Amino acid sequence: MEMYRSHVMVCRGTGCTSSNSEQIVKNFEELLKQHGLENEVVVERTGCFGLCALGPIVIIYPEASFYSLVKPEDVEEIVNEHLIKGRVVKRLLYAETIENDTIKSIDDVDFYKKQVRIALRNCGVINPENIDEYIAFDGYKALEKVLTGMKPTEVIDTIKKSGLRGRGGGGFPTGTKWEFAAKSQADQKYVLCNADEGDPGAFMDRSVLEGDPHAVIEAMTIAAYAIGSSQGYVYVRAEYPIAVKRLAIAISQAREYGLLGQNIMGTDFNFDLEIRLGAGAFVCGEETALIASIEGERGMPRPRPPFPAVKGLFGKPTILNNVETYANIPQIINNGAEWFAAMGTEKSKGTKVFALGGKINNTGLVEVPMGTTMREVIFEIGGGIPNGKKFKAAQTGGPSGGCIPMEHIDVPIDYDNLIALGSMMGSGGLIVMDEDNCMVDIARFFLDFTVDESCGKCTPCREGTKRMLDILEKIVEGKGQEGDIEKLETLANTIKNSALCGLGQTAPNPVLSTLKYFRDEYEAHIYDKKCPAGVCQGLAKYTIIEDKCKGCGICAKQCPVTAISGKPKTPYIIEHEKCAKCGVCLEKCPFGAIIKA
Amino acid sequence: MKTLKELEEIRKRTLETINVRKDRTGTRVVVGMATCGIAAGARPVLMSIMDEVKKNNLADVVVAQTGCIGMCRLEPIVEVYKPGEDKVTYVKVTDAKALRIINEHVMQGKIVEEYTIGAGDK
Ligand SMILES: Cc1cc2nc3c(=O)[nH]c(=O)nc-3n(C[C@H](O)[C@H](O)[C@H](O)COP(=O)(O)O)c2cc1C
Ligand code: SF4
Ligand code: SF4
Ligand code: SF4
Ligand code: FES
Numbered sequence: 001m002e003m004y005r006s007h008v009m010v011c012r013g014t015g016c017t018s019s020n021s022e023q024i025v026k027n028f029e030e031l032l033k034q035h036g037l038e039n040e041v042v043v044e045r046t047g048c049f050g051l052c053a054l055g056p057i058v059i060i061y062p063e064a065s066f067y068s069l070v071k072p073e074d075v076e077e078i079v080n081e082h083l084i085k086g087r088v089v090k091r092l093l094y095a096e097t098i099e100n101d102t103i104k105s106i107d108d109v110d111f112y113k114k115q116v117r118i119a120l121r122n123c124g125v126i127n128p129e130n131i132d133e134y135i136a137f138d139g140y141k142a143l144e145k146v147l148t149g150m151k152p153t154e155v156i157d158t159i160k161k162s163g164l165r166g167r168g169g170g171g172f173p174t175g176t177k178w179e180f181a182a183k184s185q186a187d188q189k190y191v192l193c194n195a196d197e198g199d200p201g202a203f204m205d206r207s208v209l210e211g212d213p214h215a216v217i218e219a220m221t222i223a224a225y226a227i228g229s230s231q232g233y234v235y236v237r238a239e240y241p242i243a244v245k246r247l248a249i250a251i252s253q254a255r256e257y258g259l260l261g262q263n264i265m266g267t268d269f270n271f272d273l274e275i276r277l278g279a280g281a282f283v284c285g286e287e288t289a290l291i292a293s294i295e296g297e298r299g300m301p302r303p304r305p306p307f308p309a310v311k312g313l314f315g316k317p318t319i320l321n322n323v324e325t326y327a328n329i330p331q332i333i334n335n336g337a338e339w340f341a342a343m344g345t346e347k348s349k350g351t352k353v354f355a356l357g358g359k360i361n362n363t364g365l366v367e368v369p370m371g372t373t374m375r376e377v378i379f380e381i382g383g384g385i386p387n388g389k390k391f392k393a394a395q396t397g398g399p400s401g402g403c404i405p406m407e408h409i410d411v412p413i414d415y416d417n418l419i420a421l422g423s424m425m426g427s428g429g430l431i432v433m434d435e436d437n438c439m440v441d442i443a444r445f446f447l448d449f450t451v452d453e454s455c456g457k458c459t460p461c462r463e464g465t466k467r468m469l470d471i472l473e474k475i476v477e478g479k480g481q482e483g484d485i486e487k488l489e490t491l492a493n494t495i496k497n498s499a500l501c502g503l504g505q506t507a508p509n510p511v512l513s514t515l516k517y518f519r520d521e522y523e524a525h526i527y528d529k530k531c532p533a534g535v536c537q538g539l540a541k542y543t544i545i546e547d548k549c550k551g552c553g554i555c556a557k558q559c560p561v562t563a564i565s566g567k568p569k570t571p572y573i574i575e576h577e578k579c580a581k582c583g584v585c586l587e588k589c590p591f592g593a594i595i596k597a
Numbered sequence: 598m599k600t601l602k603e604l605e606e607i608r609k610r611t612l613e614t615i616n617v618r619k620d621r622t623g624t625r626v627v628v629g630m631a632t633c634g635i636a637a638g639a640r641p642v643l644m645s646i647m648d649e650v651k652k653n654n655l656a657d658v659v660v661a662q663t664g665c666i667g668m669c670r671l672e673p674i675v676e677v678y679k680p681g682e683d684k685v686t687y688v689k690v691t692d693a694k695a696l697r698i699i700n701e702h703v704m705q706g707k708i709v710e711e712y713t714i715g716a717g718d719k
Binding site: 087108265 | 607615618683
């Protein structure tokens with residue numbers, strides 16, 4: 001292999017690809033060839049670096065220059081200046097890496113400083129379509145260690161001792177799950193990977209598959225050895241074409257190298273993997289629904305027990321783990337259970353990847369040790385709230401979770417603390433809300449999502465969530481009545497206790513947690529007919545300020561329901577009973593004479 | 598199918614070429630060693646740099662060689678990469694210049710301005 005003096009890493013994650021990073025790769029390749037540099041400088045397509053909002057991202061080693069918002073036409077300058085003359089193009093550097101005109105290493109930038117990358121360790125560092133690069137950074141070393149020197153029970157013990165818990169939402173101890181399946185006797189067992197990633201705010205599983213697919217393959221093979229399985233399936237949503245393609249390439253390369261298939265690494269252990277595409281229904285991420293879907297049935301949950309570890313895919317003992325859970329496994333085997341268990345809190349070990357979204361400066365993917373506080377994640381790594389606005393709450397756990405208000409922002413993040421606060425870890429979506437967000441509207445948004453995604457199999461979920469949504473819609477439209485809050489609470493508790501699967505059982509959480517921390521906002525909507533954040537259109541009141549109105553009549557012409565009247569040159573008036581609250585008048589008034597309250 | 602030995606070979610070989618992406622803690626001193634560089638006397642320069650690094654036990658300093666850097670008339674060229682800093686390119690390096698570069702720039706962090714490419718251009 002050639003020795004290259006410079007490595008140009010261009011992000012080909014989903015975010016950067018959609019902002020045209022493939023053209024950037026092509027421009028680099030072409031210009032390097034023109035300058036005869038193709039044997040000195042290598043261009044690699046990598047997975048996500050985590051700062052997707054600032055994409056396309058290009059990193060050039062060995063300087064580790066972090067270029068952000070790169071456009072295809074910028075490539076020429078980077079080649080001429082950086083790669084030929086050795087001068088970093090400061091204009092294009094990620095602004096945070098420049099301080100007082102000197103360039104900081106990316107490891108010293110706030111966004112990366114507190115991160116500990118285990119699941120994401122290879123994302124953005126290797127070319128995921130080249131198995132050799134994965135192998136170079138200790139890839140398939142854990143598998144070798146397991147196949148040539150460990151008994152299945154020793155593997156399970158290591159995972160148990162590490163304290164690893166499922167990253168897909170529930171936080172079930174991974175080693176214990178494997179142990180159940182290992183103890184079940186059967187002629188065939190299955191190892192499944194959940195890459196359905198249903199939480200609309202999460203994309204870490206996609207990023208791992210796009211940036212480091214071999215880590216998942218290696219981990220599933222180790223799991224198969226531990227429980228005694230020879231066949232695995234990765235269930236990926238079809239909306240992740242780049243992830244599916246990279247995974248397919250990785251599987252075929254692993255087969256070529258004898259790391260999947262018969263007699264892996266020359267031992268008598270056999271294991272192979274196939275990809276199954278999911279249509280992207282949220283409920284298909286639930287384990288029994290996912291299994292039904294792989295079997296070719298409709299993706300609907302069934303009651304447990306029996307648990308999949310006893311009776312899973314095709315009626316055989318099966319384990320299902322999340323992508324991020326698997327991504328930790330090779331590291332744990334290589335570095336030991338103690339290494340992993342040294343990170344995190346008492347009952348939540350290791351790290352967790354969060355997808356930061358909403359009202360936060362650095363939207364993107366971050367991986368932090370368990371026990372990091374929400375404040376550190378949002379204000380230090382995430383760079384705080386844009387436009388000087390005030391933080392209100394952070395939603396974790398997506399549609400199954402709840403919100404964490406300012407008063408709990410210093411709580412160390414782990415599974416148990418989040419549950420105690422009425423939220424949950426979920427898959428790691430973290431949506432930040434500021435003073436301009438209405439918490440009732442947020443609850444309505446999430447419930448609307450679950451009502452849409454309910455599979456309809458059981459009544460509490462199918463009917464109950466819809467009734468809750470009806471009440472919330474009434475409230476945000478200004479038609480809330482006394483007793484609505486209590487009705488919501490009763491319904492929520494019934495659904496939680498009687499729904500068949502996790503989707504229904506957790507659907508009321510966003511409502512319950514906003515009620516717990518922001519009850520006053522509900523009350524303002526119901527009793528004062530006011531939306532304190534000014535979000536709910538139905539409660540908005542448009543008024544013309546007499547002093548400012550020039551009587552031009554523009555608003556009256558634009559109003560779709562002729563709610564505005566007046567005589568030219570005198571102040572106009574809005575009839576509140578007629579007003580449909582469309583906001584058009586406010587937008588059109590040339591003198592700023594209309595306000596919304 | 599690859600044997601375990603072959604996998605280990607792939608690992609070592611590939612790591613050498615891509616380790617710069619992960620290991621950014623040390624300083625890298627890179628000498629241009631293509632035909633033009635060697636003709637211009639790059640080999641003795643490389644040797645004295647390696648000697649000096651060994652003599653001073655600079656464990657976190659990596660000495661590497663690279664192909665033509667594209668400025669043959671300025672060979673031998675030595676590039677110094679310190680983590681978090683711009684690359685510094687020294688041109689027309691001799692044994693004696695190399696010793697100063699290691700002692701002053703690599704060990705004490707003081708760039709030897711008069712040997713850099715910028716100084717040559719002026
Ligand atoms: C409605 C619903 C949706 C789910 N969606 C996902 C998902 O998208 N990805 C995932 O890994 N787990 C999801 N889960 C959790 C899975 O049922 C299962 O617990 C998990 O994949 C097990 O892996 P883990 O132990 O590694 O977390 C979902 C659960 C429910 C109830
Ligand atoms: S709780 Fe909802 S999603 Fe789950 S089985 Fe019942 S209806 Fe379907
Ligand atoms: S908000 Fe719309 S409906 Fe109401 S007065 Fe203005 S233009 Fe008319
Ligand atoms: S558009 Fe503005 S200024 Fe003109 S009549 Fe309406 S409120 Fe008055
Ligand atoms: S997709 Fe490029 S940084 Fe995330």
